[in-house]
Every structure is written in C-alpha cells, then in structure tokens.
Amino acid sequence: MTEPARMVRLVGDAEYRDQAEASLSTPGDASMVFRSRPRSIVMACPDGCGETLVINLDSRADKAWRFDMRGEGLTLFPSVWREGGCESHFIVWRGHILWCDRFEGGNREPPYNPEIEAAVLSAMDEVQPRNAVELADAIEELVWDVSRVANRLVGRGLARSWKINGGWVFVRVV
Ligand SMILES: [Zn+2]
Structure with a gap:
C-alpha cells in the first residue's frame, strides 16, 4: 500500500x-x-x-460529528473510525489527518498555539473536574x-488529570 493521505x-x-x-x-x-444546513462530509478514505x-454532521439525523472550519482547514470531533472494511481510524484537525493506529509514525500535528494556555487554565476549576x-x-x-494544551499544562504541574469513564478530566492545581 502507498503512503496514506496526511491532509x-x-x-x-x-x-x-x-x-x-x-x-x-x-x-x-x-x-x-x-x-440549507451542513448534512455530512463525504470523504475518499485517506488510506487509499x-x-x-460518509461522516454525519446533522444531529437531527443520527450521531453527529462536530465540525469547524477555522484555521487551516477542516476539524472534526471526535475521531473518525471505520468499523468495517479497512478499519481506518484518524483525527481530522485543522486540515491535518492524524492516524490513530497504523501510519501514526508519519503524523504531523498542526502548529502549537500557546496563546490559548491562559484561557484553558482559567476554564479549569480547582475542584470540579472538566x-x-x-x-x-x-x-x-x-x-x-x-x-x-491541557496535557502540556499537566506536564508543567499547572493542572492534574485522571480518567473517568474512559475519558480524561482536568483540574487546575492551586
Ligand atoms: Zn480505507
């Protein structure tokens, strides 16, 4: 197989x-x-x-992904996971495709933006995990x-994180 798409x-x-x-x-x-409103994203599977x-964007129809067009391109949340066939699993983030399993060696994240660190920290509570x-x-x-950003703040000792029901939560360190 050739190199998968990265963008x-x-x-x-x-x-x-x-x-x-x-x-x-x-x-x-x-x-x-x-x-009249966004219905779906139709994508040629990036693994080739x-x-x-077909990624549903219409919450009135079914389970829907969040999408955003700010920055350098398309962002989808959560990750896209094809359960049958090729089983492709990837994140779409500011136009970048980040592979979650195979191909992940070549992943290249969008540039880090330290300007939102203060906002993320202030959105964290000291007690209530978010x-x-x-x-x-x-x-x-x-x-x-x-x-x-939250994980970097944890790495610097400014926040703490742990897992609840399979997902990570964060609190600000006092
Ligand atoms: Zn595929």
Missing part, C-alpha cells in the same frame, strides 16, 4: 451525496453535503482503499487544541 483537501460543497462523491479524486479529498466515508469538550465549549476553542 484533507476540501473540493467544494455539494447538494447531494452522489454529487459530492463524484467530485472526489484522491485519498483525503472531502466534500461537504450542504442542503478506494472506499468513500473534560476537554467542556473546557473547549467554555472558551470556544477546538477540542483537539484544548486537549493538547
């Missing part, structure tokens, strides 16, 4: 899924299906297997950015 290339919106699919040419290409992934989604919502930043 998402947005090829423009479409009104229907088949239109979106027809506009994809290489692994990592993605098109948003938009009909040739399959098309997860990265709660912190991100409080300061309107991306969950992936907040999660990375």
Whole structure:
C-alpha cells in the first residue's frame, strides 16, 4: 500500500451525496453535503482503499460529528473510525489527518498555539473536574487544541488529570 493521505483537501460543497462523491479524486479529498444546513462530509478514505466515508454532521439525523472550519482547514470531533472494511481510524484537525493506529509514525500535528494556555487554565476549576469538550465549549476553542494544551499544562504541574469513564478530566492545581 502507498503512503496514506496526511491532509484533507476540501473540493467544494455539494447538494447531494452522489454529487459530492463524484467530485472526489484522491485519498483525503472531502466534500461537504450542504442542503440549507451542513448534512455530512463525504470523504475518499485517506488510506487509499478506494472506499468513500460518509461522516454525519446533522444531529437531527443520527450521531453527529462536530465540525469547524477555522484555521487551516477542516476539524472534526471526535475521531473518525471505520468499523468495517479497512478499519481506518484518524483525527481530522485543522486540515491535518492524524492516524490513530497504523501510519501514526508519519503524523504531523498542526502548529502549537500557546496563546490559548491562559484561557484553558482559567476554564479549569480547582475542584470540579472538566473534560476537554467542556473546557473547549467554555472558551470556544477546538477540542483537539484544548486537549493538547491541557496535557502540556499537566506536564508543567499547572493542572492534574485522571480518567473517568474512559475519558480524561482536568483540574487546575492551586
Ligand atoms: Zn480505507
């Protein structure tokens, strides 16, 4: 197998899924299906297997991913995990594709932004643990950015983290 895609290339919106699919040419290409509101992201599987992934964005329809277009490109939360077929599992973060299992050796994260450290720290409580989604919502930043910053703050002794129900939570160190 050749190298997988490391970036998402947005090829423009479409009104229907088949239109979106027809506009994809290489692994990592993605098109948003938009009909009065965002419905889904249709993506050529970035591992190059040739399959098309449909990522639901419409919380009225089904389990939906959060999406954001700020910065250098598309961000999706949570990670995208294909349970059948090629089993691709990856994070889409500011246009970057970060592989969660195979291929992860070549991962390249978006640039670190220290400017949100103070905001993340102030969104943390000294007693009540909060997860990265709660912190991100409080300061309107991306969950992936907040999660990375929170872990760096833990590394510097400014915050503490532990796992609750399989997810990480954070408190500010007094
Ligand atoms: Zn695939």
